[in-house]
Amino acid sequence: YQAKRTGRSVAAYAPDNDTADRARLVVGGMLPRAVAEKEFILQFQPIVDLASGEPISAEALARWQHPDKGMVDPRSFLGSIERSGLLTAFTDAVLDQALAGAARWRELGCRWPVAVNISPRSLLDRRLPALVTRRLDDHGLPGDALVLELTESHTVSQLDIVDKVLAELAELGCMIALDDFGTGYSSLSVLSRVPAKELKIDRSFVTQMENTPSAAAVVRSHLELGRHLDLLVVAEGVERDSQRRMLWDLGCTAGQGHLFAKPMPIEEVVALISADDGPVRLAEPLHDPAA
Ligand code: C2E
Ligand code: MG
Ligand code: MG
Ligand code: MG
Secondary structure, X not given: OHHHHHHHHHHHHOOOHHHXXXXXXXXXXXXXXXXXXXXXXXXXXXXXXXXXXXXXXXEEEEEEEEOOOEEEOHHHOHHXXXXXXXXXXXXXXXXXXXXXXXXXXXXXXXXXXXXXXXXXXXXXXXXXXXXXXXXXXXXXXXXXXXXXXXEOOHHHHHXXXXXXXXXXXXXXXXXXXXXXXXXXXXHHHXXXXXXXXXXXXXXXXXXXXXXXXXXXXXXXXXXXXXXXXXXXXXXOOOOOHHHHHHHHHOOOOEEOOOXXXXXXXXXXXXXHHHHOOOOOOOOOOOOOOOO
8 A cells, every 4th residue: 555655654764753752762772771671561452353342352562651751652662672682572571461461361261362463573583482482381371372463574475484483383372463464565475384373454454445445455355365264354443333344244253443442551451351240342243134
C-alpha cells in the first residue's frame, strides 16, 4: 500500500519535532538506563473470536514509561533498540513480562496464549530458542502458550540461521504468526519457508476494505491463503462493527482492535477476567442468520 509506505518513509527522513525529540532522548543515552531500570512495560490487547466476542489470545505490546515523557510508543524506540546492542536484553525482558502475564490469566482459568512481537534481528540470534525455553520454564508454561509474531523481511526469507532458529522455536511448540501480512515484498516466499500457524491481516487493509475494492481483494486473498494452508487468520485494527461483520462474512474468524479492546495493563486484564463468573466477552455474539 503506497500511501502507507510513503507515510513511513516521510516520517523516517523528516521526523516531526516530537519524533526528533524522542530520538534525541534515545541517542542521549537514555536507553541503557531504561533497560536497566525496567522502564519498559507491556500492555496486552485481546485477540477475539469474531463470532462469540470472546478472547482467544492476547498480544503483548511494548511501551516505554519514560519518567518525564510519559508513555512512549514502540515505533519511536524500537529502531534504536535494534541498533544499540540492547536487543537481546530487551527481547528477554519482553518475553519475561509477557509470559508472566500469560501465567496470571492461566491461574484465573484462561488458557489464552500470549503473542510477542519479535524483531527480525532477534531471529539472527542463535540464543533465542534457549532464551524462550528458559522463560517458559521460569513461568511454568508449555511452548504453545507463546505465539511469536514475525514481520516479513529479507532476514526472514534469506538466511539459513533464521530457518534454524525458527525450526527450534517450532520444535518447542511455539506458534509462529506472520504479522502485518501483505505490507512487505516477500509474503508468498516467506510462507513456504516459515512454519507459520497464523497470519495477521494488516490494519491498513481492514481500514480500507469497505470503501476500496483493492483492499477488500487483499483481505479476501489472505483469507483464501489461510484456508488453503490451514492458518488462523487474524484481522488487525477492527474498529467498527461493520468491519467485524464484513470480515465474518468473508470467512474471517478472529480479530483484534479497538472495537473489542485497546491494549491494557495486566491488572486490567486480571480485572476483566475477575469481573464476571462467565466467559470474558468483549462484544455481543454475532447473530449468524445461517446458523
Ligand atoms: P503490530 O504488532 O502490528 O501491533 C498492532 C498495533 O496496532 C499496535 O500498535 C496496537 O496498539 C495497534 N492497534 C490495535 N488495534 C487497533 C485499532 O483498532 N486501531 C488502531 N488505530 N490501532 C490499533 P503499537 O502498540 O503502537 O505497536 C506498534 C508496533 O510496534 C507493533 O505493530 C509491533 O510491530 C511493534 N512492537 C510493539 N511491541 C513490540 C515488542 O515488544 N517487540 C518488538 N520487536 N516490536 C514491538
Ligand atoms: Mg504484532
Ligand atoms: Mg500487526
Ligand atoms: Mg500492524
